[in-house]
């Protein structure tokens with residue numbers, strides 16, 4: 001059966017949103033190789049940002065991430081922060097996408113994250129052998145880019161204005177939740 005999105009399909013916002021919401025293992029139903037070849041860093045970052053929006057719409061922290069195979073452009077994993085949704089004390093966008101991808105060699109992949117990685121995620125990125133990370137927002141948070149670069153990871157900044165605006169809005173609306181996501185409930189109590 002032919003996939004819904006082929007090389008003639010424009011990677012519009014609704015198309016990228018459908019990709020963000022589709023389970024990773026079922027993406028071949030949605031898009032064929034011809035379509036995948038048209039996707040760029042900007043598109044993958046938009047998918048990460050749309051996963052952040054999905055989390056926000058669920059009442060959660062708006063941070064999303066996507067892992068892409070460098071050679072084929074195929075999406076191998078994606079996810080978003082689930083602090084609220086799963087009452088999970090440390091499942092961030094990056095950890096969620098890494099878990100979704102499973103037990104694979106990450107050295108030939110790129111991780112796109114809608115927000116600059118925290119200490120835990122930056123360490124996991126380094127310890128799972130990623131060679132390239134693309135960061136969509138260093139306006140609301142930053143700091144671990146230098147550490148990752150020192151560890152030999154190529155860090156590219158590709159700011160997504162939608163992701164930046166969404167995170168800024170969420171931080172204004174839910175400052176305690178933002179603090180908990182970074183520092184735990186103990187950080188909120190201090």
Ligand SMILES: [Zn+2]
Nearest residue numbers: 092117118121
């Ligand atoms: Zn993190």
